[in-house]
Amino acid sequence: EAGVAQSPRYKIIEKRQSVAFWCNPISGHATLYWYQQILGQGPKLLIQFQNNGVVDDSQLPKDRFSAERLKGVDSTLKIQPAKLEDSAVYLCASAPGAGLGEQYFGPGTRLTVT
Amino acid sequence: ILNVEQSPQSLHVQEGDSTNFTCSFPSSNFYALHWYRWETAKSPEALFVMTLNGDEKKKGRISATLNTKEGYSYLYIKGSQPEDSATYLCAFGPSGNTPLVFGKGTRLSVIA
Numbered sequence: 001e002a003g004v005a006q007s008p009r010y011k012i013i014e015k016r017q018s019v020a021f022w023c024n025p026i027s028g029h030a031t032l033y034w035y036q037q038i039l040g041q042g043p044k045l046l047i048q049f050q051n052n053g054v055v056d057d058s059q060l061p062k063d064r065f066s067a068e069r070l071k072g073v074d075s076t077l078k079i080q081p082a083k084l085e086d087s088a089v090y091l092c093a094s095a096p097g098a099g100l101g102e103q104y105f106g107p108g109t110r111l112t113v114t
Numbered sequence: 115i116l117n118v119e120q121s122p123q124s125l126h127v128q129e130g131d132s133t134n135f136t137c138s139f140p141s142s143n144f145y146a147l148h149w150y151r152w153e154t155a156k157s158p159e160a161l162f163v164m165t166l167n168g169d170e171k172k173k174g175r176i177s178a179t180l181n182t183k184e185g186y187s188y189l190y191i192k193g194s195q196p197e198d199s200a201t202y203l204c205a206f207g208p209s210g211n212t213p214l215v216f217g218k219g220t221r222l223s224v225i226a
Contacts, residue, residue: 003157033213042118042203042216043158056213091158100146100207100214105158 025094141185
């Protein structure tokens with residue numbers, strides 16, 4: 001079974017630029033999560049999708065971050081414009097259903113904003 | 115704001131030593147407790163999902179216990195190996211409808 005795929009693995013941009021990350025979850029997984037992990041902190045949920053609907057985006061900075069999962073499969077997370085404090089690892093995870101069962105993570109995208 | 119504390123923040127052990135770390139979480143509401151292992155440049159990997167007070171789970175040399183009444187979980191590694199070097203994350207879920215809250219992790223280095 002293929003795991004969760006993410007790209008790119010690394011990205012360096014200047015502040016005020018835009019960036020987009022892509023995630024392809026495990027086939028058949030209905031739930032998709034985007035997490036932000038700042039160095040020295042634990043992963044923080046940005047947004048949770050159930051199929052193509054948003055379940056929780058309470059911690060997503062909506063003035064600059066957006067995410068979509070149009071066909072209920074893969075997803076993109078965008079930051080526009082980026083700030084220095086957005087430097088972090090962005091993790092995508094998927095799960096077969098809702099609730100708090102095991103989550104399957106991708107390798108993450110390490111973003112550096114200079 | 116829910117607080118999940120992990121200790122120690124980091125530790126170094128010799129190959130063959132056994133070790134353990136702690137995850138503390140609010141005991142007032144409990145739904146699930148997850149442990150993940152995150153090796154450098156790899157994906158975080160689930161070790162255990164625990165839901166019942168008194169639960170003990172084991173996977174090879176790694177085991178975990180759960181005390182929901184006092185709000186803590188222990189992760190044990192018996193006979194540490196260099197390949198156990200990783201960051202161990204715990205995540206707490208107060209209900210089935212709220213997201214997991216992750217701790218900052220314990221970074222383990224096993225020295226050969």
